Amino acid sequence: MDKLDSAKTERAVVTAAEPPAAQNVMVLNMGPQHPSTHGVLRVILELDGETVLKADPVIGYLHTGIEKSCEAKTYSQVITLTDRIDYLAPLSNNLGYCLAIEKLIGIEVPKRAQYARVLLTELTRIASHLVWLGTHAIDLGAMSVFLYSFREREEIMKIFEYVSGQRMMTSYFRIGGLALQPPPGWLDRVRRVIDSLPGHIDQYEDLLTNNHIWIGRTRGIGILSADDAIAMGVSGPLLRASGVAYDVRRAFPYSSYDEFDFNVPTQTAGDCYARYLVRLAEIRESIRIVRQAMPKVPPEGPFRAEVPGVIPPAREEMKTSIEGLIYHFKIFTEGFAPPAGEVYQAIESPRGELGVFVVSDGSPKPYRVKFRTPSFVNLQSLPRLAVGQLIADVVACIGTTDIVLGEVDR
Amino acid sequence: MQRLKEWNAAAVADVVEFRGETTVIVPRQHLLAVAEFLAGEPSLRFSFLSDLSPVDRFPLEPRFEVNYHLLSMEKRARLRLKVRLPGKDAVVHSVTPVWPTANWHEREAFDLFGIQFSGHPDLRRILMPDDWEGYPLRKDYPTEGYR
Numbered sequence: 369m370d371k372l373d374s375a376k377t378e379r380a381v382v383t384a385a386e387p388p389a390a391q392n393v394m395v396l397n398m399g400p401q402h403p404s405t406h407g408v409l410r411v412i413l414e415l416d417g418e419t420v421l422k423a424d425p426v427i428g429y430l431h432t433g434i435e436k437s438c439e440a441k442t443y444s445q446v447i448t449l450t451d452r453i454d455y456l457a458p459l460s461n462n463l464g465y466c467l468a469i470e471k472l473i474g475i476e477v478p479k480r481a482q483y484a485r486v487l488l489t490e491l492t493r494i495a496s497h498l499v500w501l502g503t504h505a506i507d508l509g510a511m512s513v514f515l516y517s518f519r520e521r522e523e524i525m526k527i528f529e530y531v532s533g534q535r536m537m538t539s540y541f542r543i544g545g546l547a548l549q550p551p552p553g554w555l556d557r558v559r560r561v562i563d564s565l566p567g568h569i570d571q572y573e574d575l576l577t578n579n580h581i582w583i584g585r586t587r588g589i590g591i592l593s594a595d596d597a598i599a600m601g602v603s604g605p606l607l608r609a610s611g612v613a614y615d616v617r618r619a620f621p622y623s624s625y626d627e628f629d630f631n632v633p634t635q636t637a638g639d640c641y642a643r644y645l646v647r648l649a650e651i652r653e654s655i656r657i658v659r660q661a662m663p664k665v666p667p668e669g670p671f672r673a674e675v676p677g678v679i680p681p682a683r684e685e686m687k688t689s690i691e692g693l694i695y696h697f698k699i700f701t702e703g704f705a706p707p708a709g710e711v712y713q714a715i716e717s718p719r720g721e722l723g724v725f726v727v728s729d730g731s732p733k734p735y736r737v738k739f740r741t742p743s744f745v746n747l748q749s750l751p752r753l754a755v756g757q758l759i760a761d762v763v764a765c766i767g768t769t770d771i772v773l774g775e776v777d778r
Numbered sequence: 779m780q781r782l783k784e785w786n787a788a789a790v791a792d793v794v795e796f797r798g799e800t801t802v803i804v805p806r807q808h809l810l811a812v813a814e815f816l817a818g819e820p821s822l823r824f825s826f827l828s829d830l831s832p833v834d835r836f837p838l839e840p841r842f843e844v845n846y847h848l849l850s851m852e853k854r855a856r857l858r859l860k861v862r863l864p865g866k867d868a869v870v871h872s873v874t875p876v877w878p879t880a881n882w883h884e885r886e887a888f889d890l891f892g893i894q895f896s897g898h899p900d901l902r903r904i905l906m907p908d909d910w911e912g913y914p915l916r917k918d919y920p921t922e923g924y925r
Binding site for chain 1: 796797799801825826827828829831833834845847851854856858877878879881882883886890903904905906907914915921
């Protein structure tokens with residue numbers, strides 16, 4: 369209660385304490401077509417000179433009603449929609465949704481698929497952080513980092529394409545395991561990329577970490593305290609940069625994350641520079657996890673669970689056995705009906721806690737699917753970050769919250 | 779759970795366990811007090827509101843459910859609170875005094891379900907345009923829209 373009241377009075381003080389300045393308050397519309405809002409975010413700024421008095425994010429320009437669409441699809445069909453929520457981390461969304469449905473039905477996923485999932489979602493995290501780094505650096509005027517980080521991201525995209533056939537909208541995780549047998553030699557490709565990455569990360573750090581301009585634009589800008597971060601529901605690198613070591617992978621391990629050795633990097637400053645450091649450290653931790661996962665993924669073995677009537681039978685079985693054919697037909701025409709109930713499954717997406725809340729009424733279509741998307745909640749903290757800053761720093765604040773507007777609006 | 783019942787047995791209408799998740803059904807007049815208790819009680823510390831999701835059970839009554847997904851970072855525990863609201867009078871007290879993050883969640887619930895949150899500081903549409911008619915995630919709202 370105190371926090372909200374103090375926030376209110378703070379805002380009231382800012383406007384009431386300066387009655388002469390009130391005439392000079394300028395309302396500036398930023399976006400929705402602004403290059404540094406990374407999509408269609410609109411922020412209504414109230415300015416006194418160049419100082420931000422109030423920032424009001426306006427969202428919904430990319431609202432596509434994904435949650436409504438889910439209610440008209442079978443459980444398996446929803447997977448393709450999850451890709452499109454956070455288009456920079458489609459595999460994380462696939463994973464969150466599949467884990468929720470697996471929890472609802474009670475499916476045990478084979479270890480091979482679990483490790484492959486860990487490996488691919490960590491690659492997704494690296495790719496997503498690389499996009500963030502490049503676009504954030506270009507916002508603040510460091511053009512070359514953008515070119516480098518997209519070069520490395522492209523190599524990761526090639527792995528996704530090789531494994532699933534798609535660069536971005538992979539839909540590679542399915543309920544019970546993976547969509548396809550991973551192709552031969554995919555781990556060699558992963559190893560080649562992973563071996564080259566640490567050197568590239570060092571290169572970015574050379575360009576930015578001790579760069580005076582970079583530090584000037586980010587250190588002490590957009591400070592978020594740990595208490596505020598928890599009160600605002602902020603998760604992911606934002607929360608960890610404010611000194612709270614909360615990571616869903618560590619606190620509530622899923623998909624065998626408890627078998628991996630990794631650190632949860634934190635910083636205490638809570639400013640834009642701390643968030644930059646946390647994300648770079650996370651890339652290095654993800655590289656470590658991928659390195660551990662590679663020998664764990666067995667070359668042979670089942671890549672999805674066997675649950676007749678829920679998970680499609682192998683192609684061979686569908687063609688040679690009558691049961692396989694019937695199950696195949698039933699799954700692809702009417703779907704499967706999980707028991708009535710509701711589950712909430714959270715995973716650590718590159719942006720924070722991605723929660724999937726599924727309500728089943730016992731029919732083949734989900735009664736309600738809710739995606740608790742980290743971008744939506746993290747964006748809510750933008751006014752806290754931006755008020756009192758200069759207008760040029762609003763760009764840095766938006767950049768380090770790392771929002772994906774597809775995920776904000778769904 | 780035990781602590782909540784000891785504190786005020788009237789605030790717990792029912793407890794449901796499913797797939798290892800605990801759901802506490804709370805009568806709506808007790809919601810704010812329960813929220814304050816769970817967030818403030820030192821042995822629980824549910825200080826983080828992960829998510830707020832309404833569900834429309836149309837045509838059943840009470841029609842709406844509002845689910846609050848709480849997280850205690852210290853205790854590594856999750857808890858779901860559920861409040862049931864009748865369709866004719868879908869009003870519940872806002873939890874923004876306890877968890878400021880509920881602000882946007884409640885705006886979204888108002889926008890897509892038409893649930894009112896009394897005491898909310900700024901209850902207006904968030905995803906849909908301001909002049910939108912109807913509440914899209916209600917079950918009696920057609921997928922293609924009215925027009």
